[in-house]
Amino acid sequence: MSKSANGDSFIKKLTGSKVFLPLVCLFLVILINVIKSPSFLQISINNGVLYGRLIDIANRGSEIAILAIGMTLTIAVSAGTDISVGSVMALCASCCCTTLVGYGVASANKLNYPIFIGVIVGIFVGAVCGCFNGFMVARLKVQPMVATLVLYTAARAIGLLVSNNQNTYVRVEEYKYLGNFIKIGKWECPIPTPIFVAIICVALATLFLKKTALGMYIQSVGINKNASRILGINSVLIIFVCYVICGLCAGVAGTVASSRIYSADSNNIGLNFEMDAILAVALGGNSLAGGKFSLAGSIIGAYTIQALTTTLLAFGVKTEQAPVVKAIVIVLIVVIQAPAVQNYIKNRKARKISAGGGEAVAK
Amino acid sequence: MRMKKLLSVTLAATMVLSLTACGDEGGSDANSGNNEPSSASSDANSGSSGSGDTIKIGFAQVGHESDWRTASTESCQTTFSKDNGYDLSFVDCDNDSATQLEAVRNFIQQQVDYIIIDPIVETGWDTVLQEASDAGIPVLIIDRTIKADESLYTAWVGSDFKTEGQAAGAWLQAYLEAKGRGDEDINIVTIAGTTGASAQIGRTDGFNEYVDANDKWTLLDEQDGDFTQDGGQQIMESFLKSYDDIDVVVCQNDNEAFGAMDALKTAGKTFGKDGDVIIISFDSTNAGLTEVLNGTINANFECNPLAAPYVEEIIKTLESGGSVSEKQVYMEEACFACDDTVDTFKTADGKDLKMTVMTQEVLDARAY
Known part of the structure; x- marks a missing residue:
C-alpha cells in the first residue's frame, strides 16, 4: 500500500494506514451493537464507578491486549507464535498467590508478604518462562510452536503443583485492586485498574520500540535473519529478548486475571488466551510470516475480539451457538483483510480508473 | 559454545525427567496400592x-x-x-x-x-x-x-442433577410464596455451567420445568459461565447492563456465584438475605456454604460426594445373598438456606424436601 503524495491524499493516507482496516472492523462490531440498542455507547457513573458496555470491553480486553504486545513481537521476529502464554498466565497467578499466602493454603485473610512482592514474583516467573522459550527458539533453533508447546503443556500443570491442586484464595481487599478498582481511603477510582495496566504496558512497549532501535532490529531480523546477522545485528539476542518480553506480558496478564477473582484458579486462568492473542495479532493486519508489524493494529485486534465477546453476550446469543457466530464474524474480518482480496479490490479500482479516464494508470 | 550446548541438553533432560517423575508418581501409587493386598490374596477364593x-x-x-x-x-x-x-x-x-x-x-x-x-x-x-x-x-x-x-x-451410585435443579425450582416457588411475592412478576437469569456437562444439562432441565410451569416467571437469559468465577462475573456484568430488573440469579455452581456476587456488588445491587436479588447456587462446597452462612447466597443445593455409605449398603445386600434391583441409585442431597423462610417444601412430583438453615455448627460438621 504505497502512500501517494497527490492532492486528495488525506483519504488515501487514511485508508492506506496499516491500522485502517482493523479500526473499521472494530467500528463495525460496535456499530452493529448501537443499531441493536443505542444504550450500548452509554457510559454512566453507577455506585461511584464508570459503568457501561464500552467500559466492559476496555476492562475485559486488557489481558488480551497485554498478551497481544508480546505475541506481536514474537511473531514479527521469528514468524512463530508463543502458544504457552495462556498456561504461563495460570502458572504466574499460582506463584503470585502461593507466595502471598503460603503453600497448600486454600483461603487466607492474612498475607505472608506485601502484595507487591507477590505481583513481582508472578511477573518474574513469567519472565523466566519467556527466557526458557527464548532460549529454545533463539539458541537451540527449535521451531517456535514446538518450543513453546513444552510450557503450553507443562506450565498449567506446574501451576497446579504450586497451588497444591486447589484454588488459592487471597481474601484481602488490597489484592483485588489490580483487577478491579483502586480504593484509597474513602476515594474509589472510577476507572477499572486493568485499563491502566494495559495503557502502561502499551506505552512502555511503544517507548521501547520507538525510542530505541529495537523495533527496527526486530523487523530486520524477522525479514531476514541471516542478512541481519551479517549486518552486525545479534539476531539470537533480539529473538531471545522478544520471547522474554512475551513472557513478561503473560506474567502481567496472569496477575491481573488472578486479582480479578482474588484467587489462583490454575485450571481456568488464561484458558485459550493464546489463541485470542494470536487472533488479535492477525486481526490487527499483521502477517503471521513475520517481519513488519504494527503494534497498534494488534491492540485494536485485541479489543475487537473482546467487543465481539461482549456483543454476543449483549445479544443474548444462545451459548451453544455463540462460537459459531464468533467464527463467522472472524472469518469475515480475516477475509476482508486478506492480501488476495485487497489486491482484487485495488485491481478493480485501477481498471475502473483506466476505463473511465482512458489513460492507463500504472498498477 | 560447547558448554552452552551441554547446558541446554542438561536443561532439557531435567525437564523431561521431572515430567516423567510426575507421571511415575501416579504409576507407583497404583503399584504400591496393588502390592499391598496381594499378600493376602492367596486365601481369597x-x-x-x-x-x-x-x-x-x-x-x-x-x-x-x-x-x-x-x-x-x-x-x-x-x-x-x-x-x-x-x-x-x-x-x-x-x-x-x-x-x-x-x-x-x-x-x-x-x-x-x-x-x-x-x-x-x-x-x-x-x-x-x-x-x-x-x-x-x-x-x-x-x-x-x-x-x-x-x-x-451391578449398579451406579451418584447424583441426580435434574433433581437438584427441580429442588431449586420448587424451593424458589415456596420461598416467593412465603415472602408474599407469589403473584409478582419474577425475572430470572441463569449462569449455566459448561455447555454439555451432565451437571449443566440436568440442572438446567430440572429448574426450567418450574420456569415453564409458573406463568409469572420469565427466564430473561441463560449464558455459559464455564463453572468458573471469572465466567460468572463476566456474564453477570453483561446481564446487569441488558436487564434493569433482575429478581433471581441462578448459578450452576458455587464459583459462578462468587463471580456473580462481585459483579452485583460493583453495580451497587444488594443481594442475599435482605437484598433485592435472590441468589441460588449448586454444589455446596465449603466456601459456598460459608457465603450462605454470611447471608449472601439465599439457597445452595448440594452435590453429594459421599457415595461410600450407599455402596456399602449394596455390598451388604449382595453379601447376604440378595440382589440389587435398581441399576441407578441416586443419593440423597441436602438443601441449605440462609434463613428459615421455607422449612419444608414439596416438588412438583410430590417429593418432600427439607431446607437446612445454615449455622456455623452445620458448616463445621461437614466433611468437606
Missing part, C-alpha cells in the same frame, strides 16, 4: 463366600483435583476401614484413564470381592468389565457415568 472374613474391595478413584474429590476418597476410606471388616486397596489414578484400566485389571488378578470405579472417561469399559464379569467380581460405578452394557456392572 470365590467372591461372596464367608460372612466372617474381611471383604476385599478395590477402588479406582479419578484423582485428587478438588475438595469434592478428596471428600469422596475420604468417605470411601472411612466406610471401608479395617475396623468395619473391609480390606480396601485404593488407587489414585491421577486423571489418567490408562492407569485406571490397569488398576481395575490388577484388582481382577488379585481376585478382590468387589470393584468400585469412579470412571475418568465414559467409554472403553466393555472389555475390562467383561473380564471382571467372567471372574465373577461385582463392579460398582460411582459418581461419573459410563457407556457400557448394563449387565456388565
